[in-house]
Amino acid sequence: MKIYRLKLGVGVEAGRRLYRLPDEDWDALLNREDLAGYLAKAIKNTSPEEAEAAARDVVAPDDVVAPVSKQEVWAAGVTYHRSRNARRSESKDAGGGEFYDRVYTAKRPELFFKANAGSVAGHGESVRIRRDSRWNVPEPELATVVNAHGEIVGYTIGDDVSSRDIEGENPLYLPQAKVYERSCALGPGILLTSAPPARATRIDMKIERDGRTVFRGATTLAQLKRKPATLVEFLYRENAFPYGCVLLTGTGIVPTDSFTLAPRDVILISIAGIGTLMNTVEQLAPGARP
Numbered sequence: 553m554k555i556y557r558l559k560l561g562v563g564v565e566a567g568r569r570l571y572r573l574p575d576e577d578w579d580a581l582l583n584r585e586d587l588a589g590y591l592a593k594a595i596k597n598t599s600p601e602e603a604e605a606a607a608r609d610v611v612a613p614d615d616v617v618a619p620v621s622k623q624e625v626w627a628a629g630v631t632y633h634r635s636r637n638a639r640r641s642e643s644k645d646a647g648g649g650e651f652y653d654r655v656y657t658a659k660r661p662e663l664f665f666k667a668n669a670g671s672v673a674g675h676g677e678s679v680r681i682r683r684d685s686r687w688n689v690p691e692p693e694l695a696t697v698v699n700a701h702g703e704i705v706g707y708t709i710g711d712d713v714s715s716r717d718i719e720g721e722n723p724l725y726l727p728q729a730k731v732y733e734r735s736c737a738l739g740p741g742i743l744l745t746s747a748p749p750a751r752a753t754r755i756d757m758k759i760e761r762d763g764r765t766v767f768r769g770a771t772t773l774a775q776l777k778r779k780p781a782t783l784v785e786f787l788y789r790e791n792a793f794p795y796g797c798v799l800l801t802g803t804g805i806v807p808t809d810s811f812t813l814a815p816r817d818v819i820l821i822s823i824a825g826i827g828t829l830m831n832t833v834e835q836l837a838p839g840a841r842p
Contacts (some may be wrong), residue, residue, distance in 0.1 A: 700793055
């Protein structure tokens with residue numbers, strides 16, 4: 553079962569049908585006890601006419617919004633060997649090589665605030681690249697959706713857009729490299745399950761520019777060093793999230809050092825069993841507001 557945050561209410565995908573629940577509150581829904589059971593009962597009570605209409609329905613990008621309302625988005629870093637190597641390489645001149653080796657092997661993970669709900673792009677919307685950066689990349693990630701009690705209720709797709717040159721200049725610049733308007737994308741929906749995805753689950757990313765593919769990469773969750781539940785436990789140790797949160801688990805796909813995002817690029821991130829998140833790239837003119 554998957555759920556989608558719609559412009560009006562919630563969409564529930566079950567049995568190859570989409571059921572619309574226009575009166576559902578997203579924040580209350582994510583924190584319901586036995587969420588899957590509640591939704592199963594809700595769609596069972598849908599009238600035959602509504603169910604038939606839902607069977608012909610499609611969740612279109614202009615109907616879906618990012619699956620966060622009052623939830624914060626956090627992220628974990630250096631959780632894949634590939635990301636450790638990339639971070640070590642980009643920061644070697646700033647003395648960060650050994651620094652990231654220590655993060656990768658440490659018991660305590662790197663966790664950082666990524667975005668509030670208002671600055672997150674949904675499926676079909678634009679993500680941004682910074683005007684003061686010359687080296688920007690998307691970071692495709694499995695995202696855990698967690699309720700207020702620290703329980704994982706499902707998984708979605710995340711993009712942690714990052715400015716590698718800013719972070720590489722000095723590791724202390726990470727918030728500027730990672731946290732800015734629409735540097736995060738989530739969606740399109742949430743796969744409801746408390747069980748972790750299989751280690752063989754694939755994550756694929758493709759970047760298109762002017763109708764041609766300029767980057768393609770893939771990894772599997774077998775390359776993820778830390779378990780999602782472990783990352784969640786560390787995040788919730790001294791934090792309270794009354795509406796729950798979303799935690800990005802890190803990336804194992806990093807484009808080559810010669811690649812940087814450009815305005816109008818199209819980023820497609822797919823995770824088997826969850827779906828595909830699509831976003832275009834935007835760079836605002838100086839002084840403009842999103």
